Amino acid sequence: MSETIRAPGRGKEVTSLSNPIIKDIRLLEKKRHRDETGTFLAEGMKLVIDAIENGWTIRTLIYAKAGRGQENVEKLATRCLAQGADVLIVSEKVLGAIARRDNPQMVMGVFEQRWTSPAAIRPAGNDVWVALDRVRAPGNLGTIIRTADAVGAKGVILVGQTTDPFATETVRATMGSIFAVPLTRMSEADFIAFAGKWPGTVAGTHLKGAVDYRKPNYREKPVLLFMGNEQAGLTDELAAACTVLIKIPQAGRADSLNPAIATGVSLFEIRRHALTFEGEVS
Ligand code: SAM
DSSP: OOOOOOOOOOEEEEOOTTOHHHHHHHGGGSHHHHHHHTEEEEESHHHHHHHHHTTOOEEEEEEEGGGTTOHHHHHHHHHHHHTTOEEEEEOHHHHHHHHTSSSOOSEEEEEEOOOOOGGGOOOOTTOEEEEEESOOOHHHHHHHHHHHHHTTOOEEEEESSOOOTTSHHHHHHHTTGGGTSOEEEEOHHHHHHHHHTOSSEEEEEOTTOSEETTSSOOSSSOEEEEEOBTTTBSOHHHHHTOSEEEEOOOOSSOSSOOHHHHHHHHHHHHHHHHOOOTTOOO
16 A cells, blocks of 8 residues: 655654653543544554555554664654654653553554445455444454454444444553444444445344254355344343344353354354355364
């Protein structure tokens, strides 16, 4: 993907927590600030490089003083400056304060958020998309995005009021998949209309599902896998918008699975019908 051409950025050394740029970056912990600036924080050298290679726009690269003189870090800094990003070389104390934890990653990046418009979704072949009804827990959302990436799903749709995919905790849980999986958001009413036009199976996962999740034919048409809210499951209106309600049979005392686990189990079954995985073992 081509890189955005901007004026070269500036490099700067920062050691004080009261520096306004650092204060601004630390505010990215708050959803309101992420929404207002349309940016978010990603941690780790590999993540930052993956994001840039995938065409994401970096606003600020931050790295520890200890990274000075390290060829890979300096190369990355030069690349970011050329793309118009600012580069901050910071003390361990500043890095820890931005990450809000001990042993922070040596490299971090502030990136522009990216959303895919619902109108850009064009399901074809045996594509699979995942939709999530009011997902609340950042760890669940991050794990689901990572799992969707692992099976080659085309994207994740957030329905209703959900946790923010660009929260640092969620980004961490995606392990970089946030940069590979298109994200869309829509209201419950818009989703019902969207599901009504879906050209294949809309498989809602439901504890009262009448169909074993291994039974439907997921092979020929696009599949939209729909997961319910952690506490309440799918609303009745959303369940009615599905073409089939599937259930993962359980034994033991647990009355349900964690939704991220249920997503993984369902997605790998759906892909088993349709795909040969690259890393498949016989
Ligand atoms: N009390 C909620 C209910 O009655 O639906 C429990 C929700 S469960 C913790 C969260 C979501 O994970 C469900 O809405 C469904 O999408 C999925 N899920 C969990 N266990 C499942 C199972 N055994 N079969 C199908 N979906 C399951």
